[in-house]
Amino acid sequence: MADETAPISYEDLAAIEDDFSEIDTEMSMLARPQPCPTPVAKIENFWSLVLEQAPPEIDQYIHSHDSKLISEHLTGVEVTRFELDKKGPAGDPRSLRIRLEFSPNEVFSDRVLEKKFWYRRASDDWTGLISEPVKIHWKKGKDMTEGLTDGAFALFGARNKSGSMSRKNVPEYYAMEDKVEHWNGANTSFFTWFGFVSGRRYVSAKESETATAAYQQRREARRRGEKVDVPHHPENQVSDFEAEDDSAVEVHDAGEELAVAFAEDLWPDAIKLFTQAQEMGDMSDPEFEEDDSDDDDDGDDEPVDIRSLVQGTGKGKSRDSNGPPAKRARR
Template sequence: MAVTAEEVMATYEDLAKLEAQFDDVETETIRYQHKITKPLYAKRAEVVAKISSFWSLVFEQAPMEIDESIQPTDSALLLGSIHNFSVERFEIDSDIENGEPRSVLFRFEFNENEYFEDKVIEKKFWWRYGKDGTIGYVSEPVNIKWKDGKDLTNGLLALARAAWEEDQAVPKKDGKDKKEKALGPAASALKKKMEEHEGAVSFFAWFGFVGEKISAEENAEVVAKKKAGEEIEAEDTEMQDGDDEDWEDEDDLEDLEIFPNGDDVAMALADDLWPNALKYFTAAQDDDLGSDIEFESGDEDEEDEEEGSSAQKPSKKKHKGCAHGCEH
């Protein structure tokens, strides 16, 4: 039996409403889970503060989304200097009305190092809803005070921040988020730098992630409608005559994300590495034990070999990315 277009549209609307209800339940689940686990995280912080290498070992065992982003040149700094890491659900921690529990603040604390002057680097991710149905993270590029010749991002992070500030300063068109002119001098310089950049991008370029183009005002309007049970109609984004140049520039801005999968790394940090830090620390200890046993076994085997054997001694095994001189 053929299904009419009207029936299909009605079904899509029902599915959309059901999806929104699932999203509401997930939001409340995260909110409740945070409430009951917050005291436990506080106790955990007190205990692990006594273990100087805790967070470096945790990051050595980081989940794939994070591990793949840590380049060999990052390891000495990230794993060798980090001494504390924390995640805050800042919108609900601050009792913001209708605060979004997915919004997170990451706080990295470092020992004195040869790469940058900062002792603490923080980055916020706002979870927002757009009028066009877009949902996702919004962030602001964060500068790092690199020491001379030590910028692991090769200038990308500083340019990302400059381009973002430049974009924020451009007036909106007709009260909308669309800008009169998308690309300015800083954005153009960033685009050129990205085209010239060779090799993998440093993990520290993650601090330059921007994400979705959704303002706080737009998000508040959509959230209010969701709470009131109103249907949210996606705004018409069809290209109008004479907008060709603006749209090309908007596309250019989309391409200026220096760390495109920054939201994936943020989610992995907040929803995996942070809550499962004890598991990753234990895994690192198990690796240590396994390496020691393997090394000792190798010594015993070598002692049994006849003198004059040309066999080489077994080498000590190291953790992936181990950067603080730890041999196991």
């Protein structure tokens, strides 16, 4: 007689998902970012060359005007998990702080741009990184983000003042909605990323703490074998997720992915990426160059070559001359 397999319930699947989430958290705790060795700071153009070899999640958002600024003025990068030592729902090791340091330049007056990303849970159990817009003090006529960072900062401030971070009937919301219809992180500047808030909507620390406590209670109940009700929205009703979706005013769709790429790919592999950039520089010496004029493409965009900018030769890719891409579909 064939063995009978016991059916797997929703509670069983939810418990497995809980276990994976716990493993993810533990892995984040083990992956404590280590400071780069002190000698790195003494290497000229170290971080500029590291960014030349950045993974696609970062590189695709670095435009030619960004490349020039980065190659000439980026002096330091630091990634930390600033909530790593906090316990309970007050903090999460997946939260990140990314700090970029610059020498004096003609684009903005800031010497440091620092952006925090908090890992939070919403009332309907959505989880992810959220952030607050960073004010960049652009010099007159130098805003490379087409006003997106200033607009995001203004909207966040207006909502905070009103007492509702989901409020839409404010002038700043309508202004941002109009801007984001045409401009975003993909067709403006790498620095638009500093205006990122959320891939969905802002989640406050209080909401996250309450939702996390409720999640832990459900998790313990499942471990005891109890049936657990979870946040649910009937299919025939508009959920809070849809009603509060802020994609219409989000300046950078990939803000979370870019932050994770900095923390998990660029920061821990910085020395390796620098070495690769140096090797690429050696390969571009005259004795290694070949005539490849017959292999030129039909005008496709070329990758940004920060190394050439650092060395004073070559050009990076330019902004798409065909204009901004069509507005993304709302989620």
